[in-house]
Amino acid sequence: MSAWITVLALSGVHSGMVSILPDPAAAGPMNTDPAAADAMSADPMDSPTPYATALRQFAARDTVRMIVPGHSGDPSASPELAEFFGAQLLRLDVAPLVSGIDLGLYTPYERSVELAAEAWGATRSWFLTNGSSQANRIAALALGFFGSRDQPVVAQRSTHSSFIDGMIIAGLDAVFVQPSIDVELGIAHGVSPARLSAALDRTPRAKAAYVVSPSYFGATPDVPALAAVAHAHGVPLVVDAAWGAHYGFHPELPPSPVALGTDGPGAGHGADLVIMSTHKLGGSLTQSAMLHLGHGAYAEALEPLVDRAFVLEQSTSESALLLASLDLARHQLQTGAARIGASLAAAEQLRAAIRERGRFRIASDAFGVAAAGDPDADVAAVDPSRVSIDVGAGGLLGHAVRSVMLRDHGIQFELSTDACVLAIVGPGSHPDLGRIVDALHSLRADDPEVATSGFVRVPLPEPGEKRMLVRDATFAAATVVPAAQAVGRVSADSLAAYPPGIPNVMPGEVITAETVEFLQHVAAAPTGFVRGAVDPAVETLRVVAE
Structure with a gap:
């Protein structure tokens, strides 16, 4: 009998297609793991996690893999990997294009992507294995060919550096709109509907609007109202919701930005394209992400462009481990309201304990959440899973x-500014709150290692004047000069204090003395890092040659 047979009972018939899986009898003994054995008896297409189930079925087989990856799914072939990660991880590390997993006309992979779109309220979704950085580049590439090539995008200035990378690749121009900024705490919030509207008024040839929601610190703008503004100006709204994968899966959380707005001035409007870093607060493995398409004519027009950009950016060796984690995380979010609620309660308990001690403040208490419908609202909600602690109030x-x-x-x-530290209580997480509070309060304001005494706070700098397109400046002839000599010159690099990775100077912008001071200040901090810098201390900068 052939080692490959048509398995109707196992794979089922979907859209007139029959999946092909290895014949168990021909392939040798099965893995004796009970969970894997149970999975083998199920139809992946009927499973709540189709891709993960199909992958587990394949891994459970006693298959001789004469194929990449080099460990061949055999723990004995890579004992160090097996000892470090566990043998099951190697078995699950399956190469792409396997019939019954992701090869065929309608596969468990495709069904899993469909389920993700349903879960987040999208018309279509894409699974990504290079993070929301990949999603940002895809979005920029798609926007580059949306409308005329010379039309700019109106984009939030505190966008992640990966969108700037995408602009460089796509040759995309942008007019930037500033979010509101808490200079004292070093925190950027959102863009208000009024500010976005004014920016679009000033840019009549704009072809899209791009905003961030939520911010690193959980500040969430009024996305339906922003979508209404963008649509009223005849452009789609793209939302970088890298930090909002969990939104919409618990009543205490804001809704998913993909879903259409139902109340207020943005009724009937939602984001047209949403970048989502699912691994951040969605529970999937690091570097896995999704891209979601919204509803309506703008999303429909963007879809073929996004799909082509996805093919250009997609790895031909996508990690099955990351893809399966997306499938599992989606199901976990959909069925985990109680777990999410318990974690949100833990985050509130942490905030309450810090408030009760009185030494430090909760930074988000001063974010000034506005009432729905306020056109000047830069913060319409705050993610309750984020605990932002103003340690500067306690002299640290x-x-x-x-x-x-x-x-x-x-x-x-998660991160720090001069004044704050940010704790994240992820869905299902149950941190030792007493340990955190006690350790934080054990730090003394007279300890020179952590004290602010004698420390000079450097505020976030205003961006310099834009003189060149991002792409032109990036690929222009450039030279490296001492930082002091770079002031007044045009930057050839995108430089971003990390985290959060928001560019403080972009290619084509004039480098200011304030920017140099800020970047050198960040680089000197204990956890500081400047992405794109020529040297770690930012003693030199790359500028466009004169």
Whole structure:
């Protein structure tokens, strides 16, 4: 009998197609793992996690893999990998284009993508294995060919550097609109509908609007109202919701930006394209992400462009591990309201404990959440899973606190500014709240390692004048000069304090003295890093040759 047979009972018939899977009898003994054995008896297309189920079925087989990856799914072939990660991970590390998984006219992979679109309220979704950075580049490429090539995008200035990378690749021009900024805490919020409207009024040839929601610190603008503004100006709205993958899966969370607005001035409007870093707060593995298409004529026009850009950006060796994690994380979010609620309660308990001690403040308490429908609202909601702690109020330096808390107390915060540290309580997470609060309050304001005494705070700089297109400046003849000599020159690099990775100077912008001071200040911080810098200390800068 052939080692390959048509399996009707296992794979089922979908859209007139029959999936082809290896014949169990011909392939040898099955894996004895009970969970894997149960999975083998199920039809992946009927499973709540079709791709992950099909992958588990394949991994459970005793298959001789004469194929990449080099470990061949055999723990004995790569004992160090097996010891480090576990044997099952190697078995699940399956190469693409396997019948019954992702090869065929209607596959478990495609069904999983469909389920993701349904879960987030999209008309279509794409699974990505290079993070929301890949999604941002895809969005920029699609926008580059949406409308005329010389039309700019009106984009939030605090966009992630990966969108700027996409602009460079696509040759896309942008007119930037500033979000509101808390200079004291070093936090950028959102763009208000009024500010976006004014920017679009000033840019009558704009072909799209691009905003961020939520911010790194959880500030969430009124996306339906922003969509209404964009649509009233005849352009689609693209939302970088990298930090909002969990939105819409619990009543205490804001709705998914993909879903259409139902109340207020944005009724009937939603984002047309949404970038989502699913691994951040959606529970999938690091570097996995999704891209979601909204509803309506703008989304319909963008779809073929996004699809082509996806093919250009897609790896031909996508990780099955990352793809399966997206499938599983989606189902976990859909069925995990109780777990999410428990984590949100833990985050609130942490905020309450910090408020009760009185030494530090919760930064988001001062974000000034506006009422629905306020055109000047830069913050319409705050993600309750984020706990932003103003340690500067207690005499401590945020960057130093983040470093010392990890080194001495084994507590890792997401990020820091001069004044704040940010804790994230992910869906299903149950951190030791007492340990966190006690360790934080054990840090003394008279300890020179963490104290703000004698420390000079450097505010976020205003961007310099734009003199060249991003792409032109990036590929122009350039020279490296001392930082002091770079002031007044045009930057050839995108330079972003990391985290959060928001460009402080872009290619084509004039470098200011304030920007140099800020970047050098960040580079000198205990956890500081400047993405795109010529040297770690930012002592030199690359500028367009004169």
